Amino acid sequence: MDKPSTRQAILVYTLLAIILIVFMMPIYLIVSSSVKPSPIMFQKPPAFIFPVTWEHYVDLFTMRPFAKFIMNSLIVALGSTAFSVFMGSLGAYAISRIRHKRINDVAFWILSMRMFPPIAVVVPYYIIFKTVGLLDTPLALIIVYSTANIPLTVWLMKGFFDEVPTALEEAASVDGYGLVETFWRITLPLAAPGLAVSAVFCFIFSWNEFLFALMLTGSEAQTATVAVMSFWSSDAVQWGRIMAGSFIILIPGVIFVLTCQRWLVRGLTMGSVK
Amino acid sequence: ANAEKQFEGVELKMLGIGDTSVTRLAPIVGEFEELTGAKVQIDMFPYPGLIDKIIIEASSDKPSYQLLWVDSPWVGMLGEAGALEDLTDLAKRDAEEIGLKDIVPIQLQENTWQGRLLAFPASGMIWSTNYRKDLYENADEMANFKAKYGYDLAAPSTWAQYRDQAEFFTRKAGDTLAGETLEKDFYGNAQAFSRVAGAITHDYFPIMRAFGGDYWDPGTGLCAMTGEAHVKAAEFMKSLVPSNPPDYLGLMWDLRTGYMERGETALSSYWSVRTVRLTNPAEAMVAEKGLVVGYAPSPTADGAPQPTYTGALSFGINSKASDKEKEAAWAFIKWGTSEAMMRRFAEEGSGVSQFRKSILSDPDLQAKYPYYGVLLSAQENAKRRIFHPFYQDVEENFGIELNKYMAGETETALEALTTACNAVNSRLKIFPEEMRLRWIDDVPADVLKD
Amino acid sequence: MSAITLRNVVKRYGAVQVVHGVDLTIDEGEFVVLLGPSGCGKTTTLRMVAGLEDVSEGELSIGGRVVNNLAPKDRGVAMVFQNYALYPHMTVRQNMEFALRPMKLEKSVVDKRIADTAEILGLSPLMERRPAQLSGGQRQRVAMGRAMVRTPKVFLFDEPLSNLDAKLRTQVRWEIGKLHQRLGTTVLYVTHDQVEAMTLADKIVIMRDGYVEQVGTPEEVFAHPKTTFVATFIGSPAMNMIDGRIESGRMVAEGISFAIPARYHVSEGQAVTLGIRPSEIKIAASDDAGALDARVEVTEYLGNEALLDLRIGRHEMVAEVPAADRVEPGRTIRVRFNEAALHLFDAQTGKTLAL
Amino acid sequence: MSAITLRNVVKRYGAVQVVHGVDLTIDEGEFVVLLGPSGCGKTTTLRMVAGLEDVSEGELSIGGRVVNNLAPKDRGVAMVFQNYALYPHMTVRQNMEFALRPMKLEKSVVDKRIADTAEILGLSPLMERRPAQLSGGQRQRVAMGRAMVRTPKVFLFDEPLSNLDAKLRTQVRWEIGKLHQRLGTTVLYVTHDQVEAMTLADKIVIMRDGYVEQVGTPEEVFAHPKTTFVATFIGSPAMNMIDGRIESGRMVAEGISFAIPARYHVSEGQAVTLGIRPSEIKIAASDDAGALDARVEVTEYLGNEALLDLRIGRHEMVAEVPAADRVEPGRTIRVRFNEAALHLFDAQTGKTLAL
Amino acid sequence: MGYIQRRNRRIFLIFLFPVIVALFATTIYPMLYAGWLSFRNYDLAKPFIPRVFVGWANYAEVLSSGPFLHALITTFKLMAITLSVQLVLGVGIALLVTQKLRGMGLVRTLLLIPMMISPVIVGLVWLFLYFPELGYLNYFLSLIGLGPVSWITSTDWALLAIAIADIWQWTPFVMMGTAAALQSLSPEPYEAARIDGNSRWDVFSRVTLPQLKPVLVSLMFLRAIDAFKIYDIIFVLTKGGPADSTEVISLYIYRQSFTFWRMGVGAAASFVSLIIISVLITLFFKSLQRGQASKG
Numbered sequence A: 001m002d003k004p005s006t007r008q009a010i011l012v013y014t015l016l017a018i019i020l021i022v023f024m025m026p027i028y029l030i031v032s033s034s035v036k037p038s039p040i041m042f043q044k045p046p047a048f049i050f051p052v053t054w055e056h057y058v059d060l061f062t063m064r065p066f067a068k069f070i071m072n073s074l075i076v077a078l079g080s081t082a083f084s085v086f087m088g089s090l091g092a093y094a095i096s097r098i099r100h101k102r103i104n105d106v107a108f109w110i111l112s113m114r115m116f117p118p119i120a121v122v123v124p125y126y127i128i129f130k131t132v133g134l135l136d137t138p139l140a141l142i143i144v145y146s147t148a149n150i151p152l153t154v155w156l157m158k159g160f161f162d163e164v165p166t167a168l169e170e171a172a173s174v175d176g177y178g179l180v181e182t183f184w185r186i187t188l189p190l191a192a193p194g195l196a197v198s199a200v201f202c203f204i205f206s207w208n209e210f211l212f213a214l215m216l217t218g219s220e221a222q223t224a225t226v227a228v229m230s231f232w233s234s235d236a237v238q239w240g241r242i243m244a245g246s247f248i249i250l251i252p253g254v255i256f257v258l259t260c261q262r263w264l265v266r267g268l269t270m271g272s273v274k
Numbered sequence B: 001a002n003a004e005k006q007f008e009g010v011e012l013k014m015l016g017i018g019d020t021s022v023t024r025l026a027p028i029v030g031e032f033e034e035l036t037g038a039k040v041q042i043d044m045f046p047y048p049g050l051i052d053k054i055i056i057e058a059s060s061d062k063p064s065y066q067l068l069w070v071d072s073p074w075v076g077m078l079g080e081a082g083a084l085e086d087l088t089d090l091a092k093r094d095a096e097e098i099g100l101k102d103i104v105p106i107q108l109q110e111n112t113w114q115g116r117l118l119a120f121p122a123s124g125m126i127w128s129t130n131y132r133k134d135l136y137e138n139a140d141e142m143a144n145f146k147a148k149y150g151y152d153l154a155a156p157s158t159w160a161q162y163r164d165q166a167e168f169f170t171r172k173a174g175d176t177l178a179g180e181t182l183e184k185d186f187y188g189n190a191q192a193f194s195r196v197a198g199a200i201t202h203d204y205f206p207i208m209r210a211f212g213g214d215y216w217d218p219g220t221g222l223c224a225m226t227g228e229a230h231v232k233a234a235e236f237m238k239s240l241v242p243s244n245p246p247d248y249l250g251l252m253w254d255l256r257t258g259y260m261e262r263g264e265t266a267l268s269s270y271w272s273v274r275t276v277r278l279t280n281p282a283e284a285m286v287a288e289k290g291l292v293v294g295y296a297p298s299p300t301a302d303g304a305p306q307p308t309y310t311g312a313l314s315f316g317i318n319s320k321a322s323d324k325e326k327e328a329a330w331a332f333i334k335w336g337t338s339e340a341m342m343r344r345f346a347e348e349g350s351g352v353s354q355f356r357k358s359i360l361s362d363p364d365l366q367a368k369y370p371y372y373g374v375l376l377s378a379q380e381n382a383k384r385r386i387f388h389p390f391y392q393d394v395e396e397n398f399g400i401e402l403n404k405y406m407a408g409e410t411e412t413a414l415e416a417l418t419t420a421c422n423a424v425n426s427r428l429k430i431f432p433e434e435m436r437l438r439w440i441d442d443v444p445a446d447v448l449k450d
Numbered sequence C, D: 001m002s003a004i005t006l007r008n009v010v011k012r013y014g015a016v017q018v019v020h021g022v023d024l025t026i027d028e029g030e031f032v033v034l035l036g037p038s039g040c041g042k043t044t045t046l047r048m049v050a051g052l053e054d055v056s057e058g059e060l061s062i063g064g065r066v067v068n069n070l071a072p073k074d075r076g077v078a079m080v081f082q083n084y085a086l087y088p089h090m091t092v093r094q095n096m097e098f099a100l101r102p103m104k105l106e107k108s109v110v111d112k113r114i115a116d117t118a119e120i121l122g123l124s125p126l127m128e129r130r131p132a133q134l135s136g137g138q139r140q141r142v143a144m145g146r147a148m149v150r151t152p153k154v155f156l157f158d159e160p161l162s163n164l165d166a167k168l169r170t171q172v173r174w175e176i177g178k179l180h181q182r183l184g185t186t187v188l189y190v191t192h193d194q195v196e197a198m199t200l201a202d203k204i205v206i207m208r209d210g211y212v213e214q215v216g217t218p219e220e221v222f223a224h225p226k227t228t229f230v231a232t233f234i235g236s237p238a239m240n241m242i243d244g245r246i247e248s249g250r251m252v253a254e255g256i257s258f259a260i261p262a263r264y265h266v267s268e269g270q271a272v273t274l275g276i277r278p279s280e281i282k283i284a285a286s287d288d289a290g291a292l293d294a295r296v297e298v299t300e301y302l303g304n305e306a307l308l309d310l311r312i313g314r315h316e317m318v319a320e321v322p323a324a325d326r327v328e329p330g331r332t333i334r335v336r337f338n339e340a341a342l343h344l345f346d347a348q349t350g351k352t353l354a355l
Numbered sequence E: 001m002g003y004i005q006r007r008n009r010r011i012f013l014i015f016l017f018p019v020i021v022a023l024f025a026t027t028i029y030p031m032l033y034a035g036w037l038s039f040r041n042y043d044l045a046k047p048f049i050p051r052v053f054v055g056w057a058n059y060a061e062v063l064s065s066g067p068f069l070h071a072l073i074t075t076f077k078l079m080a081i082t083l084s085v086q087l088v089l090g091v092g093i094a095l096l097v098t099q100k101l102r103g104m105g106l107v108r109t110l111l112l113i114p115m116m117i118s119p120v121i122v123g124l125v126w127l128f129l130y131f132p133e134l135g136y137l138n139y140f141l142s143l144i145g146l147g148p149v150s151w152i153t154s155t156d157w158a159l160l161a162i163a164i165a166d167i168w169q170w171t172p173f174v175m176m177g178t179a180a181a182l183q184s185l186s187p188e189p190y191e192a193a194r195i196d197g198n199s200r201w202d203v204f205s206r207v208t209l210p211q212l213k214p215v216l217v218s219l220m221f222l223r224a225i226d227a228f229k230i231y232d233i234i235f236v237l238t239k240g241g242p243a244d245s246t247e248v249i250s251l252y253i254y255r256q257s258f259t260f261w262r263m264g265v266g267a268a269a270s271f272v273s274l275i276i277i278s279v280l281i282t283l284f285f286k287s288l289q290r291g292q293a294s295k296g
């Protein structure tokens, strides 16, 4: 794939400009609506220059303990990410290394945990968490999200582990290292891009999830997504506040994209080529 | 002061919504704690999914929430499930304090199940008609209307008039309206035809009731909405389609009220919880533009006064809460719905939808909120809404079937109504008739008896 | 105590047997090279010694102790892998340190050992680089360094040079040789490159299809190959082979006949294979009576030498001659085989007929 | 019409100049090898000929036509890439077919061409395999086949053998040679392996750091290197080099002195470098008066030959001797340099002093 | 037992076993509960209804019910649209952003943002755009003389509107994976094709695409699993309407379980859909892989 000629470059840039406009328009909408006064929210033609108001953000934080909800989201997302990436890596490593005819069945079973419609298990989870007193705690969400995140991590990480040459592990074992130490000091560090990719996906999923967060939390562990949605009431949708909240919720994702783009891109193919 | 803090140490949590009935209260619960020592925490959730949470909460033995926000039609379901504490005795005991007599009676009836008061109104609703008074008083329009329909243009008192006027005011961009050329289409009316959360049924049921229909067969307790009146009502509703905005199939409550709030429709009937917005320039452009909105009771079939259609957004107490918590919760409800509090909300600004006679009839407030008069008078003769344990089945099935009918996917109204009724009946039939009959019996509220 | 003994060692993968009862003794301090074509089982054998593969049958001992079920880390061996297996996320120093950690030595001892090894291998200026920042030869040396710091009793090498280019290969080969001389450790070295085998080995083990074909010093396997396989495998260009038959005490192949050197035992009429190395085919004077006519088909100039593709009667052979003596393709010359350097094998079994 | 001419061709990447004004003429049908160490600009030069890189300066013509601005597909060249560049998801046949598609030939013609090429390269039984199912040598042949089916005027090869093991390399080298003889196509061939260069080339172009160092036949560059670079680059083991000075008409280096062959032009007191190939250092009789004392430091047995690391006075040198004549390390022998084969270079410029 | 065999066993015990236990522990109760529910007449909202064992009745109802089949078909329709468009668009954009031009890194980064947004918020944003009358989308369309389109309020458009939102969110995922794969392709075959003179289309369809196939299959695999469960976007945008035009499996299950409170029917539908998706996905991808293997 060689360097395009000027004419091709112009074509590429034009197409990309169109694509960017289309793909970024909703994002722009979130940002602009979050600082637009309510009465002109839907004004047409849309005002590109308007008196910027911070009232939606102020409302967001004064009408709800939004800061606390963000913290909850963070705790839940980080907790589930850490647990899932840890567990998922272990499982993926085993599936990558064990040579056994049933290992694919195990892998499929793990993956199928992600295929079950979440709606069907909301009530059982509610009951069990209520029974053990975990309802409305971040731990409940961490557990539930992990059941979806672990399979994803296993799927992604397996590809990465497949790429780590076994010779390195063998070298370590000849040098005097046991199984766990070899995994911890050699294999895992080398699959670091995979960890990053898995972590990003787990985080994003946990951070964004709505259904379980709605059902399994109250004021204590409510997450930011639910809080934002709560501006959708029986008689009105508070667009300004929703957009302000959406923008805040968007930030970690964007930070991740900006910082991990390279790893994400690399990780995804490595993981999925297999 | 110490003696007053009788609920010191009690913690109450309310499973609530992010709605005016709650949001005005949430920031000032500290005042209640000041008074009583009870800590109150209101969790606000989106309306979609809230009932799911309440049911799940109600189905578990150890409550997480002592206070439940209740949309009045849920009362039957929650009541039959035993989820809500009977407030009758408490209300009777504190009748004086809460000004029981001051509350529009239908609002109390609205919150009863089998005569028991299960929730206390925090926002009282009525279905009423809003119209562009400035258009109705425009000389040209009046003359044209008279010429075309043979009677004077005024807020519709019958559905037939409603349709005439809707049809009359439906204009295309470029047409003239009240002497001005329209830049965009103008709609005669804006009705919600969306199936989401049964919105279409909220528009259909008042019409159906006005046409003389009823939900249930009084003999069997089964769904009876396949009669002539029901079909006519559905057909009538469909006849409004041409004067509705083109997106009628997806018009949810807020979208529909939006047309009125922006002054883009001549007529729109809806719940009074949003009527208040028409008086607030910050929320509704119609007020900002200086257009005048008129308020009228919902039309009837024959123009004679007829029972209208009510609703309430209320607070209930989880029946599984401890006695102490229940007492505290009751104290909170009293505090949060007291006349003083409601007046405070009304004076503060847009306020919640009021349900106290003293407030609705207050001349100062009536001046501020011109629709108070209609709200008050309409409720005097009102009849409560559907309150059945299978309320959600009705709303959902009819929502979908009517929506399909309006979309043209179902040929006839009868077919749509029959499908919906059958779906409801298939679930009801397994119950003994005696039980079904009890469910449809609107026993007068105990608290209203002396 | 670092002699290695394999007694009837067998390796099976499922139903497939890839190493068939290998018997081998490696003395302490010996440099043994496992040589053989691709897929013959060299790596498998080495990995069994390292403990990276289980021994299916037979007995493997190191320093007199049976190690069949011992974990690799407990065998006291160090291994240099084909593609180095350096830890890419660690610097050179960390790679070496990592190999020493399990020994739980004092920091000062660790540092000294690493410094010494780095010095020997000329790695001192590279200690803070990562493998990706090193050239192939440098990586090779790091891999050796990582094995050396542990001062193991046994060194195992699996084709350590196969990824290097020719020049580097020569250089690193020298270093390995010198290192062995200096440390005197037992070495088991796998390769399929015979130059490496010849220059490094005290003893060469030639394997073929999971069997040991011949064990001997480089001179032995070069000068006295026990089988046609060894004969053609060792030496480049490969030994010329001619099928023939013993007739009246001479070896006769279509159009050619030779006297049989005394060291061979043949019987009349036996089908034999005759082998002659290209360098033992000499250009003869045109009037040499005992010489043969050979037509030069292709000439390859190599600088010092040249290779001539010859057609002698119906046989195609290669001769290696000094570059100065090379002739144009198409010409016919006379050549003479150095009869003292002839090899004779049984045509059926491929075994040497030497006594 | 497939001669290639480079006239003062320059290649710059941004500010960095990697090819500095190369002048080169390749006659029709000639086999020219670009030889040089890694990074010297061989690939860059080749790619400019192919049209895969723009020429920064100078003129490039093929068959008399300036092609500087011609697209690769219009140059009538075919290229065999270092790692073959086969389409991994296509069978051998599809790989060839794909190369022919742009010609829009009739199906029958395509089939015939492919069958013929496959026949020549011995690929016929492999036509339905994919690259992953082929050995290195087979892949190599497919890559050539893909180039050949197009019957190009010019063949370009970029280190086509560098991924092969020694044995295969020899074999494929032969095939390339034969192929060239058969087709008579112009070939430009890049390598850093001198054996390939020596055996294949009609003409060798030795490059260094983006400059052409010498152009000549294999014999010329081996026997008459124009610079010390060429002298040490060609030949293995490398030529021994000694720094010295001209004193009284002789070349003197610490402890050694030689007469200067007549073909060199020197001036008194000039600093010179003397070169002698390892094979030109011969073991002399112990009573040979003109010989030098040499201590054998290391001996490497190679089968036919052996390499001796010698210390002669303060000089370290390598000698290549017949294996039979090898001596144990540690012994001191006497050696004699073949004075006729001495090379003399100016110590400053590194240029030969030959007239 | 040899050391390596022991080691294998230890890998299982130390690495796989805890994961299996953890997943089992966290899912077994909900799964069993859902399984138990699926054989029961269980109305969560109406405890007075006897919660009796009904055998396979719930499954029978699900499998014979028009709405379920309708939802299944709608789900597949939606999957077909979204997956195919995401594939085409994702690959197309990937081809653009992997050109060797300035600023491509930034473009790639920007294009990834939609993927990071919560699906409910994606729903909200698109609701904002699709709004009848209010929405900006129709306004923009009117600028170029199109529309208005009743995006989420007409049975003709609603499913497409859902699809567009989903495509907007997940095309970046396909784009990202494809771009990475493109960059890892070795450049030589392309140079060979340039010398041979193959046309761009030839090179793309016969060289690039086949090599991308494994990656694309894998990306589509992940997408298919999630697309089958699509819920949030529809929950926000249309709740299954208008009429039943966007009623997918998840919404059917939701309605059964949380509107009609027929938890048993909802659970049965969940298991039916789990079986359908896992069978279909395995069959589809196995056949793809087999296709590849048989050629290989």
Ligand SMILES: Nc1ncnc2c1ncn2[C@@H]1O[C@H](COP(=O)(O)OP(=O)(O)OP(=O)(O)O)[C@@H](O)[C@H]1O
Pocket (backbone or CB within 6 Å): C013, C016, C018, C036, C037, C038, C039, C040, C041, C042, C043, C044, C045, C192
């Ligand atoms: N895990 C395995 N399962 C089945 N057969 C195997 C396995 N590993 C190796 N083999 C087979 O065992 C034989 C010997 O393999 P080994 O790796 O020891 O060869 P080698 O002599 O090292 O070859 P090379 O020079 O190519 O490295 C080969 O035929 C190989 O195919």
Ligand SMILES: Nc1ncnc2c1ncn2[C@@H]1O[C@H](COP(=O)(O)OP(=O)(O)OP(=O)(O)O)[C@@H](O)[C@H]1O
Pocket (backbone or CB within 6 Å): D013, D016, D018, D036, D037, D038, D039, D040, D041, D042, D043, D044, D045, D192
């Ligand atoms: N795109 C580029 N940008 C900058 N420098 C480059 C580029 N490509 C090659 N070079 C430099 O140009 C010089 C010549 O490179 P070239 O690939 O022609 O070497 P080569 O002789 O083929 O070497 P090798 O034997 O390693 O293949 C090298 O120093 C290399 O670093």
Ligand SMILES: [Mg+2]
Pocket (backbone or CB within 6 Å): C042, C043, C044
């Ligand atoms: Mg091997």
Ligand SMILES: [Mg+2]
Pocket (backbone or CB within 6 Å): D042, D043, D044
């Ligand atoms: Mg190169």
